[in-house]
Amino acid sequence: MESKIKIKINGETVEVEKGTSMLEAAKQVGVIIPTLCYHKDLCVAGNCRVCVIEVVGQKRLSPACATPCEDGFEILTNSLKVRNSRKYILELLLSEHNADCTRCYKNGNCELQRLASEYKIMEQDFIRLVPFKNYTIDKFSPSIIKDDSKCIRCQRCVRTCAELQGVNALAVAFKGDQMKITTFFEKALNDVICTNCGQCINHCPTGALVERNYIEEVWDAIADKTKHVVVQTAPAVRVGLGEELGFEPGTRLTGKMVSALKHLGFDAVMDTDFTADLTIMEEGTELLTRLKKVLVDHDPNVRLPMATSCSPGWIKFIEHLYPEHLDILSSCKSPQQMFGALVKTYYAQARKINPDKIISVSIMPCTAKKFEANRPEMHDSGYRDVDYVLTTRELAIMIKQAGIDFNRLEDMHFDRLMGESTGAGVIFGSTGGVMEAALRTVYEIVTGREVPFEKLNIIPVRGTEGIREVSVKIENPLKEWAFLDGIELNCAVAHGLVNAKKVMNSIISGQTNYHFVEFMACPGGCLGGGGQPIPTSPEIRQKRAEAIYAEDAGMPLRKSHLNPEIIKIYKDFLGEPLSEKSHHLLHTKYVKRGM
Amino acid sequence: MNTVTELIKNLADQHGRQRNNLLPILQGVVEQEKYLSEFSMKAIAKELDMSAAEVFGTATFYSFLEHKKMGRYIIRICKTISCSMKGSNQVLLAIEDMLKISLGETTTDGTFSILQTNCLGFCHQAPAMLINNEVYTDLTPEKVREILSMYINKIKEGAPNEN
Numbered sequence: 156m157e158s159k160i161k162i163k164i165n166g167e168t169v170e171v172e173k174g175t176s177m178l179e180a181a182k183q184v185g186v187i188i189p190t191l192c193y194h195k196d197l198c199v200a201g202n203c204r205v206c207v208i209e210v211v212g213q214k215r216l217s218p219a220c221a222t223p224c225e226d227g228f229e230i231l232t233n234s235l236k237v238r239n240s241r242k243y244i245l246e247l248l249l250s251e252h253n254a255d256c257t258r259c260y261k262n263g264n265c266e267l268q269r270l271a272s273e274y275k276i277m278e279q280d281f282i283r284l285v286p287f288k289n290y291t292i293d294k295f296s297p298s299i300i301k302d303d304s305k306c307i308r309c310q311r312c313v314r315t316c317a318e319l320q321g322v323n324a325l326a327v328a329f330k331g332d333q334m335k336i337t338t339f340f341e342k343a344l345n346d347v348i349c350t351n352c353g354q355c356i357n358h359c360p361t362g363a364l365v366e367r368n369y370i371e372e373v374w375d376a377i378a379d380k381t382k383h384v385v386v387q388t389a390p391a392v393r394v395g396l397g398e399e400l401g402f403e404p405g406t407r408l409t410g411k412m413v414s415a416l417k418h419l420g421f422d423a424v425m426d427t428d429f430t431a432d433l434t435i436m437e438e439g440t441e442l443l444t445r446l447k448k449v450l451v452d453h454d455p456n457v458r459l460p461m462a463t464s465c466s467p468g469w470i471k472f473i474e475h476l477y478p479e480h481l482d483i484l485s486s487c488k489s490p491q492q493m494f495g496a497l498v499k500t501y502y503a504q505a506r507k508i509n510p511d512k513i514i515s516v517s518i519m520p521c522t523a524k525k526f527e528a529n530r531p532e533m534h535d536s537g538y539r540d541v542d543y544v545l546t547t548r549e550l551a552i553m554i555k556q557a558g559i560d561f562n563r564l565e566d567m568h569f570d571r572l573m574g575e576s577t578g579a580g581v582i583f584g585s586t587g588g589v590m591e592a593a594l595r596t597v598y599e600i601v602t603g604r605e606v607p608f609e610k611l612n613i614i615p616v617r618g619t620e621g622i623r624e625v626s627v628k629i630e631n632p633l634k635e636w637a638f639l640d641g642i643e644l645n646c647a648v649a650h651g652l653v654n655a656k657k658v659m660n661s662i663i664s665g666q667t668n669y670h671f672v673e674f675m676a677c678p679g680g681c682l683g684g685g686g687q688p689i690p691t692s693p694e695i696r697q698k699r700a701e702a703i704y705a706e707d708a709g710m711p712l713r714k715s716h717l718n719p720e721i722i723k724i725y726k727d728f729l730g731e732p733l734s735e736k737s738h739h740l741l742h743t744k745y746v747k748r749g750m
Numbered sequence: 751m752n753t754v755t756e757l758i759k760n761l762a763d764q765h766g767r768q769r770n771n772l773l774p775i776l777q778g779v780v781e782q783e784k785y786l787s788e789f790s791m792k793a794i795a796k797e798l799d800m801s802a803a804e805v806f807g808t809a810t811f812y813s814f815l816e817h818k819k820m821g822r823y824i825i826r827i828c829k830t831i832s833c834s835m836k837g838s839n840q841v842l843l844a845i846e847d848m849l850k851i852s853l854g855e856t857t858t859d860g861t862f863s864i865l866q867t868n869c870l871g872f873c874h875q876a877p878a879m880l881i882n883n884e885v886y887t888d889l890t891p892e893k894v895r896e897i898l899s900m901y902i903n904k905i906k907e908g909a910p911n912e913n
Contacts, residue, residue, distance in 0.1 A: 323801030328810040339802040340788055340817070348801065750792060750802055 160226040165233065177208055177219040177230055186232050189241065189270050191248075191360050192309035193220040195692045196678070197318055203309050204244050205270065208232045216240055242274050250281040251288065252361070253304035260300075261362035264689060267307060268361075295343040297529045298351035298367060298522040306336055306363035312355035319678055321653035322472065324349040336363075345526075348475040348750055350652065352468035352676045353522030353546075353685015366522045366686060369543040370553055376514040376543070377420040384514045385502070386421040387494045387573075388412060390428050390584030391520040391681035392547045394702035398688035398695070399551030400561045405698030407706055410566025415554050416518075417567060423502075426569045427517065428576030430490035430497070431583040431592070433724070434465065435715035437741055438487045438589075439597045440732035442671055443636070451638050458482050460647075460662065460669035463589050465489045467527035468676025468685070470745065472652050477659055478747035486742040490583065491517050491524055492533050495540030496740040497573065501728045505572055510536060516543045518550045520584070520684035523676065532743050546686025575720040578611075578706070578713035585703045586650035586680030587616035587623060590673040594627060594646070595714045601629055601636040611713055617704070619679065619697065621654035622647060650675040650683075755793050757782060762797045772798060772808055776815050784824065785816040813868065821856040823901055826867035826880040837890075838877035844891035848898055861905060862898075 158173050164184055171180045176199070181188050192203035201221030208219045211229035216237065224230075231237060249271060256262050290304035308327075313336055316325045324347050328337045338347040355364045376384050397406035416424045442461050448454040464470060464485045473481065488496070494517070499510035517524065521544075527533065528541035545553075554561060568574070579595055582588030591613040598606040605611065606627070615625040626643045629636075647669050649658040655674045661667040677684045679696035682703060712718060729737050761778040765771040772794070779790050786794075786809050795802040809815045816824075827833075827842050842864070846852055849862050856863040872878035875887035879894075886897055 323804050326801070326803035326807035328803075328807040330811045337803075337807075339791070339806050347803065750795065 160224060162224045162226070162228040162230060164230045171224055173226075174223050177217070177222050177224055177228075178206060180224050181208075181219065181230070181232055188219045188232055189273070190220060191266060191270070191307065192311060194311050194314075194358055196358065197311060197314040200310055200314065203248070203307065205241060205248075207237060207240050207244070209234045209237050242276065243280075245270055245274055245276055246279075246281055248307050249276060250279075251284045252307060253285050253290070253302075259305065259362040260365045260368065261305075265362060266360035291337075291341070293343045294367070296345040296349070296351065296367065296526070298525040299344055299349070299353060299356060300365050300367050301344055302363055302365075303335060303337075305361045307361055308334060308336060309360060310336065311358040311360065312336060312364055315354045315358045319354055319651050319653060320350070320352060320472075320676070321656045322348060322350055322352075325355060348748075350468040350471040350475070350676060351523040351526040351685075352652070354677060356522060356685055357683075357687065357689055357691050366546050366548070367525065368549050368552075369525075369545060370549050370556075373516055373543050373545060373553070376516070379514075381512060382514045383422045383508050383512050384420070384516060385423045385425065385498050386416055386516045386518060387425050387427045387430075387491070387498075388416070388518045389491065389520055389524075389681060390431060390581045390588075390703065391684060391687065391699070392518050392550065394584065394682060394699045394706070395520055395547045395687045396551060399548060400554065403698070404695045405702040407702045408561075409706065410568070411561060411564045413569055414564040414567040415559055415561060416550075418559050418564070419553055419557055421516070423570045424567075425494075425498075425502075425572070425574040426576050426580075427490045427494055427519075428580030428583070429573045429718070429720060430493040431580035432577055432715035432718045432721050433493055433741070434487055434490050434583075434589075435579060435592050435596050436721060436725070436732045437493075437737060438463065438485050439593050439600065439715075441485055441487065442593070442597060443600065444733065446670065447638065450642075460645075460672045461485055463673045464743075465583065465589055466674060466676045466681075467521070467523040469652065469655060469674040471523065471526065471748070472655060472676060473659070473674075474746055474748040475750060476656070477663075478749055480659070480663065481745045481747065483662070484745055486744070488533075488741055488743045489524075489527060490580075491519060491544070492527060492540055492743070493741045494573065495528070495533065496536045497724075499536035499538050499540065500740060501724060502572060504728075510538055513538075514542050515540065516545065517541050518545050518547065520547050520681045520687045521677075522546060522685040524686070535740050535743075547684075548686060548688060551688070571720070573720065573724075575718055576710075577715055577718045578708065578710035579715040580718070581706045581710065582703055584681045585617070585700045586675050587613075587618070587648045587673065588680060588703070589675075590616045590625075590646055590648050590671070592715060593671070593673075594625075594644075596716050598627060598629070599714065599716070601632045601639055603633050610708075612704075612708075616646070616648050616673075617700075619693065619700075621651055622649050622658055624648075644671065645669045646671045646673075648673045648675075650680050651678040652676050752789075754779070754783065754787075754790050758790065758793045758797055762794075767798050769798065769800065772800075772805065773812075776805075776809055776812075780815055784820040784822070785818060787817075787819070791817070816865075819856065821861050821863040822905075823861060823881050824863045824865060826865045828868070828870050828872070828876070828878050829866040830869040830873075832869075832873035833877035836876040838879075840891055841877050841879070841889045841894050844894050845898065848895055862901075 188206045191205045192200045199221050201218040206219040207216040209231040293301040393409040448457040462483045498515045503510040525544040528544045533540045579592035624647045629639045649655045682699040683696045761775045765774045791805045795805045877889045878887045
């Protein structure tokens with residue numbers, strides 16, 4: 156069977172695979188067709204019509220994203236008919252769009268704005284409907300702002316919430332001119348099953364869905380001379396930030412990022428990677444304790460597998476959808492919250508600063524972290540542990556506002572005490588990273604030997620498959636862990652909540668027999684998080700992942716338990732993993748939320 | 751178990767639990783309850799293992815699947831052009847005046863709700879309206895007052911709920 160077909164695009168003959176969409180075919184010959192509702196991560200919807208093209212001999216125009224090429228097709232992408240139609244389509248979209256661009260958070264990074272500018276939409280041939288529509292702006296969530304007046308109903312967010320996340324908090328409701336993207340009974344986002352993952356923000360072509368930003372609050376804190384402002388940066392930020400500042404995806408900018416943060420005026424710049432290492436110590440020990448309770452003590456109150464708890468989107472997901480299964484979660488706080496609790500205790504004591512005067516800021520690839528910092532459980536230091544959470548995008552905005560020439564910055568190191576980290580901490584930013592970091596340490600604790608993978612690279616847990624599994628056989632353990640001799644430690648990794656759902660269902664039905672599972676809410680893990688630079692695509696996430704693993708490979712220390720500052724904090728402050736102090740500051744409880 | 755939950759379970763048993771069984775289940779609930787409450791939509795979502803927002807999206811797309819609490823008798827007056835040309839507006843005013851509620855509202859005793867509907871297919875006997883499943887045609891303000899009086903009397907005499 157012939158799988159190649161020949162078509163003509165603007166007069167040029169091209170050979171493409173049968174079934175290729177006209178959009179893809181045009182891209183192959185360097186012809187760009189504008190799109191709005193199309194996104195590489197999502198299924199084709201074909202509802203915005205901006206990508207219409209003309210097939211010679213056909214009366215009606217076809218949407219390029221949704222029409223497969225057929226042999227002998229002659230396609231025109233820039234005929235007068237196409238140009239005029241596209242212009243009308245854009246004008247119609249704009250007639251219902253609150254195009255107050257200078258006051259919009261997405262100003263300068265809006266796909267609709269870019270197209271309007273490209274097609275020079277100057278006249279107003281259609282009645283402006285915005286004043287007649289009773290649009291809702293939902294600002295109640297600490298993470299996400301949803302402004303219906305900016306929505307063009309392309310439904311990327313709806314498809315994101317359904318296909319990538321399996322949450323379906325957003326849906327299309329009502330019909331005709333009343334049709335809108337909304338939630339259950341049009342409730343506020345923080346009143347429904349939204350996980351705050353922010354993937355809808357990453358996929359929104361306009362300003363209809365944006366993060367709630369805390370840029371001004373942080374500037375105020377920095378300007379306040381009575382405050383000591385501490386900042387932490389998550390692993391995935393250093394490999395994403397560059398995209399907002401003109402670098403290629405996957406550029407590693409750790410040193411320059413630290414330098415930029417110092418230039419912004421933060422009093423101390425430290426690393427969430429440090430508490431990622433700390434998480435491994437706590438979570439690894441917790442895993443071993445649970446294994447012992449189940450396998451040796453047969454404790455009926457303890458269950459396997461143990462699930463990771465670093466991803467606040469995943470946490471809210473399980474709280475909503477599987478409230479009866481919260482006992483599988485590790486009690487460890489996320490690295491962000493561990494850091495927050497320690498800044499206002501350990502760090503404050505060591506630096507002799509009144510915790511009252513400390514403002515703790517975190518830079519995260521994540522919007523759910525904003526919600527997490529806001530949880531009532533997160534006040535174990537006696538204060539709010541993390542005061543403000545900024546996304547990677549917000550940090551880039553601050554850097555630009557400050558007029559910093561990023562290229563000319565010199566590399567700098569994180570400040571001491573909570574700034575040292577290992578490669579194990581860095582890979583938390585990628586799907587499979589927490590698992591890999593945990594195995595590096597846990598295997599060594601149990602056997603006294605390094606995990607049996609070349610150069611510590613546990614390749615089976617890396618990659619982009621939605622669900623990945625690895626079994627590690629434990630042989631000749633140390634005497635203390637003799638009960639684990641011969642046991643195959645079954646581990647699994649899931650990223651994207653739609654995959655988390657599959658794994659949860661397989662656990663509940665008993666189809667799988669995992670001991671330890673890593674769950675990440677976002678596709679690709681944190682590096683594909685809802686607070687990362689826009690646009691996102693599988694290729695961009697791949698580049699970021701390569702950068703993360705390169706960062707790990709370049710670290711002198713690559714196992715959490717070897718981090719000298721981790722050794723120091725246990726010696727000086729915490730005692731040992733799962734100590735009373737650890738329990739108080741580094742562990743938490745979860746809430747049954749239901750649907 | 752709550753009666754609505756039970757009803758939904760029975761409907762799901764009867765129609766199935768696939769996504770394409772959602773509509774008959776929604777219709778079944780509306781038939782008994784007159785509207786789809788938050789509670790019923792959540793129960794349906796749970797039964798069919800889908801999100802409540804999707805159920806809401808489907809319910810709000812279709813006419814005759816109300817999601818606000820409705821009276822025992824739902825009056826749906828045709829809003830399309832033939833009925834409009836034959837004076838459906840005056841008929842609506844007469845109903846509003848008699849029941850002392852506006853379009854979209856329900857009487858405080860929970861007896862009547864007034865809604866609009868698209869074409870009922872009775873253009874040749876316009877203006878037309880529905881009261882629950884009963885069609886009334888060739889309406890005039892006088893006629894509609896008589897019809898409503900009949901319903902009010904029926905209730906006074908203690909007519910059982912139509913279900």
